[in-house]
Each structure stands twice: as structure tokens, then as C-alpha cells.
Amino acid sequence: MSSLEIIATVLGGLTIGSALMVVLSPHPVRSVLYLILTFFLISGNYILMNAQFIAVVNIIVYAGAIMVLFLFVLMLLNLSKDNEPKSSIKMKIAATFAGGALLTVLIAALKDSVILPKTEMLENQQGMVENLGQLLFTKYVLPFEMSSILFIAAMVGAVLLAKREKQIIE
Amino acid sequence: MSVQQLVPLILLFPLIGGIINGIFGKKLPKALVGSLATLASTLSFAAALMVFFQLNEPVKIHLFRMIDLVDLRLSASLLADNLSLWMVLIITGIGSLIHLFSMGYMKHDAGYSKFFTYLNLFIFAMLILVLGSNYFMLFFGWEGVGICSYFLIGFHYSDAEKGMLNGIAARKAFIMNRIGDLGLLIGLFLILSQFGTLEYQELANIVTVDKILGTPWMMFGITMCLFIGATGKSAQIPLFTWLPDAMAGPTPVSALIHAATMVTAGIFLVVRSNFFFEHAPMTQEIMLYIGLATSLVAAFIAMRQNDIKKVLAYSTVSQLGLLFVALGMGAYTAAIFHVTTHAFFKALLFLGSGSVIHAMSDEQDIRKMGGLRKKIPLTHLTFLIGTLAITGFPLLSGFFSKDEIVGHAFSHNVVIYGILMFSILLTAIYMFRMYFVVFFGSFRGTHEQEHHVHEGPASMTLPLVILAILSVFGGLLNLPGIWLKGQAHWLSHHLEHNTGGLNLIEAEHADNGITLMLMIIAVAVCLGALVVCYLVYGKKQNVPVADAELSGWQKISANKLYIDEIYNFLFVRPTEWLSVVGHKFIEIMFLNGIILGFAKGIGASGELVKKWQTGRVNWYILWMVGGIVGLIVYYLVKI
Amino acid sequence: MILASIFESGVSIQFYIVLSTILFAIGVLGVLIRKNAIIVLMCVEIMLNAVNLLMVAFSTYFGNGDAQVFVFFIMVVAAAEATIGLSILVLLYRNNRSVDIGLFNKLKG
Numbered sequence: 054m055s056s057l058e059i060i061a062t063v064l065g066g067l068t069i070g071s072a073l074m075v076v077l078s079p080h081p082v083r084s085v086l087y088l089i090l091t092f093f094l095i096s097g098n099y100i101l102m103n104a105q106f107i108a109v110v111n112i113i114v115y116a117g118a119i120m121v122l123f124l125f126v127l128m129l130l131n132l133s134k135d136n137e138p139k140s141s142i143k144m145k146i147a148a149t150f151a152g153g154a155l156l157t158v159l160i161a162a163l164k165d166s167v168i169l170p171k172t173e174m175l176e177n178q179q180g181m182v183e184n185l186g187q188l189l190f191t192k193y194v195l196p197f198e199m200s201s202i203l204f205i206a207a208m209v210g211a212v213l214l215a216k217r218e219k220q221i222i223e
Numbered sequence: 224m225s226v227q228q229l230v231p232l233i234l235l236f237p238l239i240g241g242i243i244n245g246i247f248g249k250k251l252p253k254a255l256v257g258s259l260a261t262l263a264s265t266l267s268f269a270a271a272l273m274v275f276f277q278l279n280e281p282v283k284i285h286l287f288r289m290i291d292l293v294d295l296r297l298s299a300s301l302l303a304d305n306l307s308l309w310m311v312l313i314i315t316g317i318g319s320l321i322h323l324f325s326m327g328y329m330k331h332d333a334g335y336s337k338f339f340t341y342l343n344l345f346i347f348a349m350l351i352l353v354l355g356s357n358y359f360m361l362f363f364g365w366e367g368v369g370i371c372s373y374f375l376i377g378f379h380y381s382d383a384e385k386g387m388l389n390g391i392a393a394r395k396a397f398i399m400n401r402i403g404d405l406g407l408l409i410g411l412f413l414i415l416s417q418f419g420t421l422e423y424q425e426l427a428n429i430v431t432v433d434k435i436l437g438t439p440w441m442m443f444g445i446t447m448c449l450f451i452g453a454t455g456k457s458a459q460i461p462l463f464t465w466l467p468d469a470m471a472g473p474t475p476v477s478a479l480i481h482a483a484t485m486v487t488a489g490i491f492l493v494v495r496s497n498f499f500f501e502h503a504p505m506t507q508e509i510m511l512y513i514g515l516a517t518s519l520v521a522a523f524i525a526m527r528q529n530d531i532k533k534v535l536a537y538s539t540v541s542q543l544g545l546l547f548v549a550l551g552m553g554a555y556t557a558a559i560f561h562v563t564t565h566a567f568f569k570a571l572l573f574l575g576s577g578s579v580i581h582a583m584s585d586e587q588d589i590r591k592m593g594g595l596r597k598k599i600p601l602t603h604l605t606f607l608i609g610t611l612a613i614t615g616f617p618l619l620s621g622f623f624s625k626d627e628i629v630g631h632a633f634s635h636n637v638v639i640y641g642i643l644m645f646s647i648l649l650t651a652i653y654m655f656r657m658y659f660v661v662f663f664g665s666f667r668g669t670h671e672q673e674h675h676v677h678e679g680p681a682s683m684t685l686p687l688v689i690l691a692i693l694s695v696f697g698g699l700l701n702l703p704g705i706w707l708k709g710q711a712h713w714l715s716h717h718l719e720h721n722t723g724g725l726n727l728i729e730a731e732h733a734d735n736g737i738t739l740m741l742m743i744i745a746v747a748v749c750l751g752a753l754v755v756c757y758l759v760y761g762k763k764q765n766v767p768v769a770d771a772e773l774s775g776w777q778k779i780s781a782n783k784l785y786i787d788e789i790y791n792f793l794f795v796r797p798t799e800w801l802s803v804v805g806h807k808f809i810e811i812m813f814l815n816g817i818i819l820g821f822a823k824g825i826g827a828s829g830e831l832v833k834k835w836q837t838g839r840v841n842w843y844i845l846w847m848v849g850g851i852v853g854l855i856v857y858y859l860v861k862i
Numbered sequence: 863m864i865l866a867s868i869f870e871s872g873v874s875i876q877f878y879i880v881l882s883t884i885l886f887a888i889g890v891l892g893v894l895i896r897k898n899a900i901i902v903l904m905c906v907e908i909m910l911n912a913v914n915l916l917m918v919a920f921s922t923y924f925g926n927g928d929a930q931v932f933v934f935f936i937m938v939v940a941a942a943e944a945t946i947g948l949s950i951l952v953l954l955y956r957n958n959r960s961v962d963i964g965l966f967n968k969l970k971g
Contacts, residue, residue, distance in 0.1 A: 076901075138898055
């Protein structure tokens with residue numbers, strides 16, 4: 054096995070472990086931290102595949118902005134281990150079964166699928182910023198502009214929703 | 224105007240009259256309403272007359288198609304031939320006179336316009352019955368007259384003291400007619416299944432010319448069913464008890480419907496279907512005996528009735544029995560002749576009784592009348608003529624028509640002739656009894672009634688006069704050969720020829736010697752009854768006693784042979800019991816149980832499904848995941 | 863830096879398929895097990911990231927950059943969704959003083 058394979062395997066295993074800790078950790082703050090770790094590991098995977106732009110954007114947007122948002126809300130609501138709601142054992146068993154079943158079924162469905170042969174590539178360039186930028190601004194320029202409208206809607210929505218409505222409280 | 228144009232007009236006038244009076248009648252002045260209705264009827268009569276003079280051979284007028292399938296073609300078409308036209312003349316002629324009478328008689332009634340609407344519609348339905356060219360039109364008119372008679376009998380249904388009884392009488396008439404209608408309908412189905420058509424001309428061709436008859440049992444079935452229908456409408460045993468009860472309606476109604484027109488619908492049906500009846504000798508025998516029995520029973524009951532209209536009602540039933548005897552012997556034209564003269568004098572008698580009731584301020588019990596011949600002379604004279612006609616007084620119309628039937632009976636079977644003569648004797652006795660009790664002797668009513676006794680207005684007396692003249696001279700229509708060598712039996716010949724593809728097969732007329740002997744016997748019977756009644760009721764002034772004091776045969780007669788009570792016990796009470804059982808068990812337990820149970824079941828299943836909606840998102844997502852897994856598995860396994 | 867595609871050096875595509883599926887299943891597990899609304903939202907993010915991973919893997923496998931553009935847009939949408947989700951959550955907390963999703967069962971029955 055080449056070094057790349059070993060790195061890829063280790064990274065994969067760590068990602069799975071980290072994601073599992075997100076789900077199983079009783080502290081909500083620790084869950085958030087584990088999720089940040091997961092994102093970093095996934096970015097590591099991206100770099101392995103030379104998708105540099107995506108890797109960086111992943112860290113900046115997801116780990117940097119969204120997770121910070123989550124953390125803020127967590128701390129705002131002052132949640133800790135004590136007032137963390139617990140689900141019933143029945144639910145845990147059922148969920149485990151469901152999740153396991155989903156996993157099994159998906160892998161069974163995908164294992165026999167025909168995979169087209171990979172493209173021979175000695176230069177893995179499409180993850181580079183220039184190439185991605187070119188695609189983004191020529192072929193996918195419309196979704197790109199649309200996403201700005203999406204953000205405006207999200208911003209307006211967030212502000213509106215989080216505003217304190219004085220009339221109702223009093 | 225040609226026949227084709229005139230015949231639909233005959234139908235149209237009463238229909239338009241009925242519709243106009245029905246919609247606008249309340250707002251129009253009473254004189255206009257009555258005149259309009261009478262005019263409509265008279266115009267129909269005029270149109271019928273015009274057709275009568277023009278008609279040479281049967282004319283079929285097609286109006287429109289009703290049902291047009293491969294196996295079943297029914298069309299609304301009219302057949303104008305001598306038979307139907309003769310009936311039309313009777314209906315519209317006497318109908319017009321009765322309309323005129325009603326203008327005076329019903330003047331103080333609140334439902335004036337309603338009455339004339341119903342009268343016109345009745346004439347319309349009856350005209351459809353006789354003018355139709357197939358059994359379907361006949362059935363349509365049949366039902367039409369049934370419903371109009373229901374309306375008219377129960378006309379005063381909201382009357383304070385008698386309103387309930389009027390409604391009951393109307394329902395009784397309708398329900399008994401319905402029983403007969405079922406027979407008629409089955410007969411029609413049998414005809415259709417056997418011959419494939421309902422048109423008179425086609426059926427006559429098939430039966431008489433092509434000689435396709437079907438089995439004798441089929442012919443028996445068809446004719447029996449038709450006869451059962453006729454039994455209902457023409458009040459024979461066992462469906463006759465509605466007719467006396469129907470006297471609850473206003474007197475013009477009784478005159479029109481129950482003397483002249485509706486009750487003759489059964490006779491008309493049999494005459495129209497003569498080609499069927501000629502091939503069913505068993506039915507003819509049954510008809511004959513039932514007619515004979517009815518005639519006797521009704522005459523017996525009439526002997527001790529004290530309501531002036533009830534006597535006339537039973538007299539009508541009795542005369543109808545006589546007519547069925549004639550039909551049972553195959554004497555169709557004699558029957559039509561007697562129908563004509565009966566229409567004349569029975570309408571006259573009913574209208575006359577109406578005039579008497581009007582004069583006596585709505586009193587109908589003859590025991591409270593008396594000595595009226597000096598107070599209302601015109602009514603008295605016309606009533607006398609009517610009574611003489613019905614009893615067969617020589618040279619009046621009834622004499623000739625009864626004689627003809629009796630003559631046929633004599634040549635058929637002497638025993639039947641004897642029984643028939645006995646029935647005619649009874650008829651004479653009770654008619655003269657009524658006449659003498661009402662018009663002779665001293666007045667037995669109250670003082671106010673005595674004060675108010677007066678002749679009716681001209682609108683009431685004119686029809687009486689006209690009908691009296693017709694009753695006197697009506698016999699000229701069908702004189703036997705003994706009187707006029709050349710012109711004998713005009714009506715018979717008129718009806719035999721040109722009668723729409725029907726060959727009115729006629730029994731032979733007896734020879735002159737026997738005719739003379741029969742005539743003498745009939746005269747003797749009539750005059751004998753006249754003398755006896757004069758002595759008993761006229762001179763000795765033997766007033767009929769009150770109901771409580773009767774005994775023996777008189778009590779049975781006065782109580783109508785207890786037939787109503789027997790029917791009540793046999794038929795009405797079991798049916799009511801059945802309906803109670805049906806309600807309690809079938810409806811409440813069974814149907815309600817099933818239907819409500821069904822609804823409850825759906826509700827319960829809804830409750831079950833409701834348990835799934837826990838409101839907990841976790842579980843929803845769980846089911847979602849489960850569903851996705853299931854879907855994927857399904858596709859995996861399939862492929 | 864110019865690198866050869868990782869798939870040239872022996873890593874098979876099945877590896878990334880399985881990895882991505884396992885991450886997705888873990889995300890589903892998290893959504894089902896946890897009752898804290900914030901954690902649930904985070905597990906949704908895990909699922910999205912699993913999909914992102916698979917997409918980038920295929921993009922490298924076929925040498926086609928379109929998939930990476932799609933990943934970019936998935937991130938855009940995920941950001942917007944996280945924003946709105948958290949606002950709603952804050953509102954819920956204000957009304958109910960708790961973020962336990964077991965208490966939000968007003969749609970029951």
C-alpha cells in the first residue's frame with residue numbers, strides 16, 4: 054500500500070470516529086467541537102483529492118462560520134450536560150436499527166452498481182481555483198447569482214424571526 | 224281543416240284550458256275561469272264533430288316518438304276511428320255540459336279555479352286514453368284519469384268536519400285503481416313479449432289476419448290481466464267499493480267521472496281489445512259471471528241506501544256489471560250503445576241530484592226530503608225522465624239499450640237472462656223508491672231548508688234539459704230492426720265499419736218474434752216496479768226508517784253487505800301489521816344497524832390511525848427512514 | 863501544486879462510497895437519537911457533508927469539475943438553512959424555555 058492509501062484510510066477512520074462522537078457525546082458543547090474536528094478531517098480528505106478550493110471553503114464557511122454560529126446559540130441558551138434531554142431507550146434501539154438498516158441497504162444497493170472507468174489523469178487540476186472559477190462564472194453563472202438572492206432571503210428571514218416582539222410578550 | 228289537424232286540437236284545448244286556469248286561475252275573475260274551461264271543452268266537442276263528419280276510414284296521427292330502441296318502439300300517436308271518435312263525442316259533449324253545470328254549482332266554493340283546472344286536465348287525460356293508437360297511450364291516459372280523480376274526489380280535503388273522510392275516500396279510490404293498474408301493466412308486458420308491439424292496428428292484423436295467436440294460456444293471461452285492469456277502473460267485484468266512497472267528492476265530479484267517463488274506460492279497454500277477447504273464451508265467461516254478480520250485489524245494496532248519491536253510485540256499479548255481461552257475450556256494439564245512453568241518463572241523474580242537494584242546502588239524506596216536485600219543477604221533470612230512462616221505460620233510450628243486451632243474453636243462455644232480468648227489476652225498484660221518496664209526500668226537512676228550496680241558475684238547469692232530451696231520444700241511435708226496416712242499428716253498423724282495423728265481431732241479432740216477446744217482458748217489469756213503488760212510497764208515504772231500526776236483509780243491504788269491513792279485516796289490517804313489523808325489525812335493527820355500523824367502523828379505523836400522529840418529530844423521521852429502507856429493499860429484490 | 867489523482871495511486875472509489883455512506887448513516891442516527899434541537903441540526907450538517915465528500919470524490923474520479931461547483935452550492939444552501947434553523951430555534955426557546963424536541967408535539971392527533 055502506498056503512503057497515500059494509508060493516509061486516506063487513516064483519515065477516513067478518524068472522520069468516522071469523530072462523527073460518531075458528535076452523535077454520542079452527552080455534552081452539547083463537546084458535540085460541537087467534535088463536529089468542527091470532523092469538518093477539518095473532511096477538508097483533509099478534500100486536499101488529498103486536490104480539491105483545494107473546496108477544502109478551504111469548507112473550513113472557512115462550515116467550521117468557521119456555521120459552527121461558530123452554533124456555538125453562539127449554544128452559549129446563548131446556556132445549555133449544559135444537566136439540562137440535556139435524553140431519549141428513551143426504546144428510541145435508541147429503534148434508531149440504531151434504522152440507521153444500521155439504512156447503511157446495509159445502501160451499501161447493498163451500491164455494491165453491484167457498474168462503475169464507469171476512471172479518467173486517466175496525471176494532472177489533477179480541476180480542483181484549482183482558476184479552473185473552478187472559470188466553470189462557476191461561465192457555465193453556472195445563473196445559480197451563482199441566484200445564490201445571492203438566497204442569501205438575502207435568509208438574512209431577512211433570520212432578522213425577522215429573531216426580533217423580539219414586544220406586543221406578544223406583554 | 225283536415226282530420227290530421229283537428230284531432231290534436233281536440234287534445235290541445237282542454238290542456239291549454241287546464242294550464243291557464245292552473246297558473247292564472249286565482250287571479251282571474253270566477254266567471255272567466257269557468258267560461259274558459261267550458262269553452263275549452265266545447266271547442267273540443269266542436270272539433271270532434273268536424274272530424275266525425277269528415278271521417279271515412281281510420282286515420283293514424285303520429286305525434287312524436289317516445290322510446291326508440293331496437294326491440295321496443297313506443298310512439299305517441301293518435302288513432303281517429305269511429306270507436307274512439309264516438310267516445311270523444313261522449314266525453315267532450317257531456318263534459319261540456321258538466322262544466323257548464325259546475326259554473327253554477329261551485330260558485331260559492333273557494334277552490335273554484337282549482338276545480339276547473341282539474342276538470343280540464345281530467346278531460347285531457349281521458350281523451351288521451353280513448354284517442355291513443357297504442358296501449359301505451361291508453362295506459363298514460365289511464366293513469367292520468369286516476370290521478371285527476373284522486374284530486375277531484377278529495378277536493379274538499381281541508382273541510383272542517385269531512386275533510387279527513389274525503390282524503391280517505393280519494394286514497395281508497397286511487398289505491399284500488401292501482402291494484403287494477405298492476406293487472407293492466409302486466410297485461411301490457413305480456414302483449415309486448417308475445418307480439419312485440421303495442422299498436423292496436425298492428426295487433427289486430429297479427430291476431431285476425433295473420434292468425435298468430437300464441438298459446439291459449441298466453442291469450443288467457445293477457446285477457447285476464449286486461450280484465451283485472453278494467454275491474455279496477457270500472458268497479459267490478461272485487462274492486463268496486465271505492466266508487467260509493469267516491470261520492471264524497473262534489474256532485475259534478477261524480478257526474479263526470481263516475482257516471483259518464485272514467486268508469487267506462489274499462490269497457491273501452493275491452494272493446495278495443497276485442498280481437499284478444501274473442502280468442503279467450505274462458506275470460507269471457509269469467510267476465511260474464513263477475514259482471515252478473517256485481518250487478519246483483521250492487522242492486523241489492525242500493526235497495527236500502529238513503530243517501531241520494533250513494534243510490535246512484537251503486538246504480539252505476541250495477542249498470543257497469545250489466546255492461547260486462549254484454550262484453551262477456553261478445554256484444555261489443557251493444558255495450559257501447561248502452562255506455563252512450565247510460566252516460567246520458569246517469570249524468571242527468573247525478574246533475575239532477577246535484578240540483579236537489581243545492582236546493583236542499585247541501586242535504587243528501589232522502590229521508591229528510593220529500594214533496595219536492597212542486598217546489599223545484601224543472602229538476603223534478605228532468606229527474607223523472609232520467610229515472611224512467613234508467614229503468615227501461617218504453618221508448619226512452621234506456622229501454623232500447625237494455626233491451627239489446629238482454630236480447631243477447633237470451634240467445635246466449637236463458638238462465639243468465641233470468642238473473643239479468645231480476646237485477647233489472649231490482650234496479651227499477653230502488654230507482655223508483657228513491658224518486659218517490661224524494662219528490663212525493665210531504666216535506667220532511669227543517670224549516671230553513673224549506674225556505675231555501677229553489678231552482679238553480681240557468682247554468683245548472685240548461686244542462687239538465689239538454690241531457691233529458693238526449694235521454695229521451697238517445698234510443699234512436701241503435702233501434703232494433705223491429706221498428707225501422709232500413710235504418711236499424713245505425714250505431715252498430717257505424718262502429719263495425721271503419722273501426723281502425725278492428726273487426727267488431729258481433730253476435731247475431733235475434734229474430735223479430737223473440738225481440739218482441741223480450742220487449743214486452745221488459746216493459747212489464749218496469750211498469751210493475753213503477754206501480755208497486757208508487758203504492759208503497761208515493762201514496763202510503765212509507766218513509767225509509769232510520770238505520771237503527773232495520774233488521775234482516777234490509778240491515779245487510781243498508782250496511783253494504785259488510786264488504787268494506789271484510790276487506791278491512793282481510794287486507795288492510797295485515798298490511799298495516801306488516802308495515803309495523805317492517806319498521807321495527809327491518810328498518811330499525813337491520814338497516815340502521817348496518818348503515819350506522821358502517822359509519823362507526825370508519826370512525827373506529829380513523830381512531831386507530833390517529834395513534835400514529837404522536838407529534839414527535841423523532842418518530843416521524845424514524846418512519847421516514849423505515850420507508851426509504853423499505854423502498855430500496857423492494858427495488859433491490861425486484862431487480 | 864500539481865498532484866496526480868489519488869485514484870492513480872491505488873485508492874479505489876468504493877472506499878469513498880463506503881465512507882460517505884457510513885457518515886450519512888451516522889448522521890441519520892444522530893437525527894433519530896438526539897433530542898436536543900441544536901444537535902439534530904448539526905447531524906443534518908453531517909449528512910450534507912457526507913454527500914459533499916462523495917461528490918468531490920467522483921469529481922476527481924472523472925476529472926469533471928462540475929461536481930465541485932455543485933458542492934459549492936450545497937454549501938451555500940447549507941449555510942442559509944443553518945441560519946434560518948437557528949433563528950427558529952431561538953424563537954422556540956423563547957416560547958418554551960427548552961430546546962427539547964420531544965416537547966414540540968402540538969401536531970399530535
